[in-house]
Every structure is written in C-alpha cells, then in structure tokens.
Amino acid sequence: MTTQAAATDVLLRNNxxxxxxxxxxxxxxxxxxxxxxxxxxxxxxYFVRDYRVVLFxxxxxxxxxxxxxxxxxxxxxxxxxxxxxxxxxxxxxTDVVFVGHSVSAMIGVVASVDDPxxxxxxxxxxxxxxxxxxxxxxxxxxxxxxxxxxxxxxxNYLGWSAAMAPVIAGNADRPEVGAELTGLFCATDPMIARxxxxxxxxxxxxxxxxxxxxxxxxxxxxDDVIAPAVVGDYVHDQIAGSTLVxxxxxxxxxxxxxxxxxxxxxxxxxx
Amino acid sequence: xxLVAPFEELYRQAPCGLIxxxxxxxxxxxxxxxxxxxxxxxxxxxxxxxxxxLDAGSRLFYETRHMPVLALQGEVRExxxxxxxxxxxxxxxxxxxxxxxxxxxxxxxxxxxxxxAEYERALLESRRLAESSEIRVRVxxxxxGAFVSSTTEEQICGALLAAASEAFSATATGVFLLDxxxxxxxxxxxxxxxxxxxxxxxxxxxxxxxxxxxxTVSVRDVDGPYTALVAALEAQRLDSVxxxxxxxxxxxxxxxxxxxxxxxxFDTQFADLQxxxxxxxxxxxxxxxLQNELERLALHDQLIGLANRSVIQDTVGWxxxxxLLTHRPLAVLxxxxxxxxxINDQLGHAAGDSVLVQVSDRIRAGVxxxxxxxxxxxxxxxxxxxxxxxxxxxxxxxRIREAVAARLDGIPDPLRVTASVGVxxxxxxxxxxxxxxxxxxxxxxxxxxxxxxxKDRVAFLHH
Numbered sequence: 001m002t003t004q005a006a007a008t009d010v011l012l013r014n015n016x017x018x019x020x021x022x023x024x025x026x027x028x029x030x031x032x033x034x035x036x037x038x039x040x041x042x043x044x045x046y047f048v049r050d051y052r053v054v055l056f057x058x059x060x061x062x063x064x065x066x067x068x069x070x071x072x073x074x075x076x077x078x079x080x081x082x083x084x085x086x087x088x089x090x091x092x093x094t095d096v097v098f099v100g101h102s103v104s105a106m107i108g109v110v111a112s113v114d115d116p117x118x119x120x121x122x123x124x125x126x127x128x129x130x131x132x133x134x135x136x137x138x139x140x141x142x143x144x145x146x147x148x149x150x151x152x153x154x155x156n157y158l159g160w161s162a163a164m165a166p167v168i169a170g171n172a173d174r175p176e177v178g179a180e181l182t183g184l185f186c187a188t189d190p191m192i193a194r195x196x197x198x199x200x201x202x203x204x205x206x207x208x209x210x211x212x213x214x215x216x217x218x219x220x221x222x223d224d225v226i227a228p229a230v231v232g233d234y235v236h237d238q239i240a241g242s243t244l245v246x247x248x249x250x251x252x253x254x255x256x257x258x259x260x261x262x263x264x265x266x267x268x269x270x271x
Numbered sequence: 272x273x274l275v276a277p278f279e280e281l282y283r284q285a286p287c288g289l290i291x292x293x294x295x296x297x298x299x300x301x302x303x304x305x306x307x308x309x310x311x312x313x314x315x316x317x318x319x320x321x322x323x324x325l326d327a328g329s330r331l332f333y334e335t336r337h338m339p340v341l342a343l344q345g346e347v348r349e350x351x352x353x354x355x356x357x358x359x360x361x362x363x364x365x366x367x368x369x370x371x372x373x374x375x376x377x378x379x380x381x382x383x384x385x386x387x388a389e390y391e392r393a394l395l396e397s398r399r400l401a402e403s404s405e406i407r408v409r410v411x412x413x414x415x416g417a418f419v420s421s422t423t424e425e426q427i428c429g430a431l432l433a434a435a436s437e438a439f440s441a442t443a444t445g446v447f448l449l450d451x452x453x454x455x456x457x458x459x460x461x462x463x464x465x466x467x468x469x470x471x472x473x474x475x476x477x478x479x480x481x482x483x484x485x486x487t488v489s490v491r492d493v494d495g496p497y498t499a500l501v502a503a504l505e506a507q508r509l510d511s512v513x514x515x516x517x518x519x520x521x522x523x524x525x526x527x528x529x530x531x532x533x534x535x536x537f538d539t540q541f542a543d544l545q546x547x548x549x550x551x552x553x554x555x556x557x558x559x560x561l562q563n564e565l566e567r568l569a570l571h572d573q574l575i576g577l578a579n580r581s582v583i584q585d586t587v588g589w590x591x592x593x594x595l596l597t598h599r600p601l602a603v604l605x606x607x608x609x610x611x612x613x614i615n616d617q618l619g620h621a622a623g624d625s626v627l628v629q630v631s632d633r634i635r636a637g638v639x640x641x642x643x644x645x646x647x648x649x650x651x652x653x654x655x656x657x658x659x660x661x662x663x664x665x666x667x668x669x670r671i672r673e674a675v676a677a678r679l680d681g682i683p684d685p686l687r688v689t690a691s692v693g694v695x696x697x698x699x700x701x702x703x704x705x706x707x708x709x710x711x712x713x714x715x716x717x718x719x720x721x722x723x724x725x726k727d728r729v730a731f732l733h734h
C-alpha cells in the first residue's frame with residue numbers, strides 16, 4: 001500500500017510520462033535549466049517505435065509538483081539525482097539509456113555514480129561539470145557572469161511585461177494561445193528558477209566524472225557558448241572510455257535547433 | 272508616385288532595432304538603428320550570431336530560456352536583455368521575437384530600455400534587500416516564539432533545527448549538545464558523517480566553541496587540521512560543513528552544524544542570522560536548565576521556587592536583545608505588596624512566609640507560558656513578559672492584581688495584601704535600547720507611581 005502510494009507520488013511529483021514501445025529498451029530523456037520535457041518534443045518521435053520512452057520534469061519545472069520543492073534537498077545536483085533514481089526504481093527500469101541535456105547530463109552522471117545498476121548508457125548532451133573558471137580549469141564563465149544571469153532572470157520575472165506591453169509594438173497577428181502554451185510547458189516559479197540557476201551554474205561536479213563506470217557518449221554542439229568545446233573535451237577526458245561526438249548544429253539546445261541530427265546521432269551511438 | 276522609399280526609410284530608421292536572423296541566431300538582415308546603437312555597421316553585423324552581442328548573463332538566459340521558449344512557442348515578448356556595444360559598454364534592451372516562415376527565420380524588434388533598466392536595477396536591489404531581511408525577521412520571530420514556549424532542551428533544539436533549515440537551505444542540519452562526558456549528542460536533525468569520524472581526530476566543533484566563532488571546513492581544506500572530516504565529507508559527496516557554537520557566558524553548550532552539498536559564498540547577513548539564532552538558542556537552553564534546577568530546588572523550599580534577582584536581571588537582558596532582533600515589545604512588571612509589613616509584624620515571620628508562598632503561586636498562575644517570574648527581594652516580585660505590548664501587559668497585571676487581593680489562607684480578616692504593579696514597556700525603535708538595570712528601574716518607578724496613586728493598582732511607563 002505505502003509503496004504504491006509512494007510510486008504515484010514520485011510519478012506525479014516529476015510529471016513522468018511513459019510512451020513508445022512497452023517491450024523496448026528504456027530511453028530516459030532529462031531536460032536542462034530553463035525549460036521542461038517539452039524540449040524533447042521533436043526528438044521523441046524517432047524513438048517511440050523501438051524504445052520505451054520516459055519523459056519527466058525536474059521538481060520546479062514544467063508540470064512538476066512545485067510544492068515538493070525543498071531548498072535544502074535541491075541545493076545541489078544530488079537531490080535531482082535522487083529523484084531520477086526514484087523514477088527509475090518506481091518504473092523498475094534497468095539497462096537504461098539516459099539522455100541528459102545540459103545540467104541534466106551531470107544529474108545523470110551523479111545518479112549513475114550512486115547506483116550504476118540501473119544504467120546501460122549515458123548520453124550527455126552539452127554537459128558541463130563546472131561553469132565557473134577555476135585555476136587552470138576553463139568552464140567559460142566568471143562568478144560575475146553568473147550574477148548577470150541571476151539579474152537577467154530577476155529582470156525577466158519581475159512582471160514588467162504586463163506593465164510595458166502597451167508601450168511596445170506587438171505582433172498582433174500572433175494568437176495569444178501561444179503564450180498560454182508556453183506558460184504551461186515552460187512554466188517556472190521565479191524563486192525556484194533563481195535557485196535552480198544558482199545550483200546549475202555554481203555547482204562543481206568535476207570529481208564525479210572519474211567515478212563514472214557506465215558507457216558514456218558526450219555530444220558536443222558547435223559554437224555552444226554555455227558548454228564550449230573545451231568543456232566537452234574535459235568531460236570526455238575525465239570519463240574513461242567515453243566517446244566524444246561533435247554535432248554540426250549550433251547553440252546549446254540541439255533538440256530544438258536540429259532534432260533530426262540529434263536523434264540520428266543518439267541512435268547511432270546507443271551501444 | 273511611389274511609396275517604396277518612405278517605407279524603406281521607415282524600416283532603416285525605425286525608432287527600434289529590427290533584425291532578421293536564422294534559426295541558429297545568425298543575423299541575415301538588420302536596420303541602421305540597431306547597428307548605430309551597437310556602434311557597428313551592417314557589413315560587420317550581418318553574418319554574426321545574436322548571442323555574441325549579449326553580455327554573459329544575458330547570453331546564459333538567451334540560450335537556456337529565450338531560445339527554447341521561442342522555438343517551442345513561436346514568439347517571445349518583452350524579454351529584458353543586455354547587449355554589448357562594440358566599445359564594450361552595455362545597452363539594456365527589451366526584445367520581441369517572432370518565428371516566420373518555413374525556414375524558421377526569427378524577426379526581432381529591439382527597444383532601447385536604458386532608463387528603464389536603471390530604475391529596474393534599483394527596484395531589484397531594494398526587492399532583494401527586502402526579501403532577505405524579510406526571511407531574517409520571519410525566521411527570528413518564529414524561532415524566538417518557539418524558544419520562549421519551549422520547556423525542554425529537545426524542543427529548543429527542534430526549534431533551532433527548523434529555523435536553521437528554513438534560513439540556510441543546508442542539505443543536512445544537526446543540533447548537538449555536549450553531555451557531562453564532553454561528548455556531542457545529536458538532539459535534532461541528522462548527522463550525515465555519523466560513524467565516519469575517528470574518535471581521536473581533532474574536532475572542529477571543539478575549536479568553534481573554544482574560539483567562540485563559526486568554523487567552516489570544506490573539501491578544499493586538504494592542508495588543514497581536519498583531514499578526517501574532509502575525507503568524511505568527500506565520502507558523503509558533501510562540500511562543506513559550517514559549525515556554529517552554542518555558548519552562554521563562555522560556557523560551551525553545543526553546536527549547530529549545517530552541511531552543504533555545494534560551495535557556498537556566505538555573506539554577512541548569513542553570519543549575523545547564524546549568530547543571532549545560536550545566541551537565542553543558547554539563552555533558551557540556559558533558561559530551561561535553570562528552570563529545571565529551580566524546580567528541583569523548589570522541592571526543598573517553595574519560596575526559592577522563583578527566579579532570584581540575578582536570574583531576573585539576566586532574563587531582562589536577554590529579553591531586550593530578543594526584542595531588538597524581532598522588533599516585538601518587551602514588558603517588565605514590578606510588584607510590591609501593600610500591607611505585607613503589617614502581617615509580618617502582627618503575625619510573625621512564619622505567617623509572612625506563607626503569604627509570600629501563596630502570592631508567588633498566584634502570580635505564577637496569572638502569567639503566560641514563557642513568562643519568567645522572580646522574587647526581587649523582600650516582598651518585591653518581577654515578571655518578564657516577552658512579546659507583550661501595553662495591552663497584553665495590562666491584562667497580565669490585572670490578573671495578578673486580582674489574584675493577589677483575594678483572601679489568603681491562614682490569615683485572619685481583615686488582614687490581606689494587595690499589589691502595586693509598575694509596568695515598563697520597551698518597544699524597539701529608533702531610541703538606544705535600555706540596559707537591563709534601566710528597564711528594571713523604570714518598572715520600579717512605575718510601581719512607585721501606582722503606590723503613590725493609592726496602592727492596589729497598575730501604572731505604566733514607556734522607555
């Protein structure tokens with residue numbers, strides 16, 4: 001009884017969706033900072049025939065249960081990794097192919113270090129174990145840059161939009177429905193977004209990389225300012241036996257900028 | 272007649288920047304307004320990537336939030352970003368973007384928001400300040416209330432744990448008290464390093480208590496004295512532990528330990544809140560221990576069942592400190608019995624003692640949980656009431672006065688006593704806070720006012 005209740009709690013808490021082939025190998029997609037499982041929208045169709053596809057939102061994002069947000073638990077990637085392991089346990093998945101974008105790449109790394117038995121393969125899309133430069137390590141950002149992001153977040157969640165809207169020429173022919181959709185898909189609580197930004201961009205999980213025992217593919221985008229090539233090289237270098245694949249798509253979110261290529265590369269690299 | 276030229280001019284010189292970019296953010300076309308704002312020209316601007324013209328913070332926001340929402344929704348409105356001019360200076364802008372056509376080209380309008388940005392920055396600053404002080408006040412008020420109403424060490428440790436958990440977002444928090452053997456006993460929360468620290472290893476908690484300051488040990492302190500602690504933190508994938516001493520008048524009581532799973536940069540507000548919480552908790556623990564001790568003594572002599580003069584002075588001092596922290600009023604009641612000397616003289620000291628015992632029971636019954644009742648000397652009593660304004664103090668004083676005036680057991684009519692009560696109220700504000708002696712003497716003065724106005728009444732004085 002209690003385990004059943006707990007299982008429902010986990011699935012609701014993380015807004016878990018299971019689709020695709022029930023007999024297929026489990027393929028779990030995890031979204032990064034800033035959005036929700038919606039970023040996988042265009043990639044998922046490539047896998048539903050052969051794989052059992054699992055999508056979820058981190059607590060605080062998308063359709064998750066924000067009342068489950070605990071600042072202490074989510075003050076590091078460990079809390080998110082614990083949630084991921086709970087999802088895998090509740091669905092009783094093994095030999096999982098885990099595809100993690102951005103911060104979720106590192107969440108997958110941490111989870112696989114804590115319990116490698118669930119994982120068959122890690123696919124890390126644009127991973128960065130530490131964003132802030134330190135000593136000889138290049139993460140690509142300074143503490144001031146991260147403060148700038150927090151300012152940017154606050155500025156954009158202050159609620160100016162409503163007050164300023166009449167001042168700015170809008171695009172009248174776009175239906176307002178779009179805004180509501182995003183409100184739902186990429187909904188985010190400003191206080192949680194700010195904290196998640198801190199945890200994402202100020203964490204240091206470099207030491208976890210060397211502990212990875214699960215076969216790993218690192219997917220590096222071209223011209224990614226969030227996780228530059230030098231960071232992809234570092235991750236590849238630290239995870240013994242990992243493969244590094246450089247995508248032609250630019251930017252930080254290939255699932256949106258070139259879902260076809262991303263899907264093809266994931267498929268080609270699943271061992 | 273042709274309208275093309277005016278339209279083109281409107282586009283080129285529009286009062287906002289206009290850009291067409293491809294789905295990857297590469298600029299395909301731009302008007303003169305935006306290139307002039309940025310101090311560049313069209314030839315250099317076309318072909319560059321939009322995020323390359325943003326400052327680092329905005330670039331992070333653009334890639335993680337702006338771009339995904341644009342791709343999923345087809346448009347974003349009124350996004351606040353900071354662009355960089357070619358000379359490196361910042362240009363605050365508001366951006367509207369819409370995806371057009373099959374190729375997914377992005378049409379963007381950019382509005383200069385420099386003035387708004389300054390106003391916004393000021394607003395942000397004040398909002399952050401207000402938020403952090405709001406958390407501070409809320410945590411202190413809640414903990415102060417919980418500490419005052421606690422009657423056991425366990426309750427106080429639980430209240431400290433709750434306050435620390437809310438205030439510091441630590442991954443794990445533990446409250447430890449020293450036992451008689453000098454061992455730390457976990458009273459509330461968790462000890463994530465339990466069993467991982469060898470007995471012989473130097474203890475950071477001891478150092479925190481000896482030096483009377485917070486000690487933070489992180490996994491980066493490999494050359495420090497706490498190698499076993501560092502190894503244990505690493506084993507539990509923790510980054511650091513902050514150990515806050517619980518001390519009262521130099522006597523070590525225990526520690527509050529906050530474990531963090533990632534590197535934190537603690538500011539002075541954080542340190543102030545830590546210090547305030549640990550001071551409050553230490554005071555509360557001392558009070559509870561004292562009360563337990565007094566209760567024990569009271570078994571032997573009921574008259575001593577009340578706090579003595581020096582405990583009262585301490586309690587008033589702590590009350591002032593907490594009032595300052597929580598911005599709640601503090602009331603001190605000073606009671607002098609009317610008619611006591613007559614009973615003592617006529618019926619003897621035994622009868623006088625019986626009156627004092629009965630009166631102290633009645634005073635205790637009339638106060639609130641958490642108030643401290645003490646005998647100040649002879650037939651003088653003091654009640655310290657935290658978080659009590661004039662109205663609350665008046666009703667406590669009235670209950671006491673009525674209870675005291677009732678007929679006394681073993682004392683023949685018409686002999687009875689009444690109480691003249693002086694109430695001093697301290698409301699934290701702009702004035703310099705009083706010392707404990709000043710507040711007590713203010714209450715004493717109020718009591719004299721009550722006496723000279725005819726006895727058996729209450730008088731108030733405000734600090």
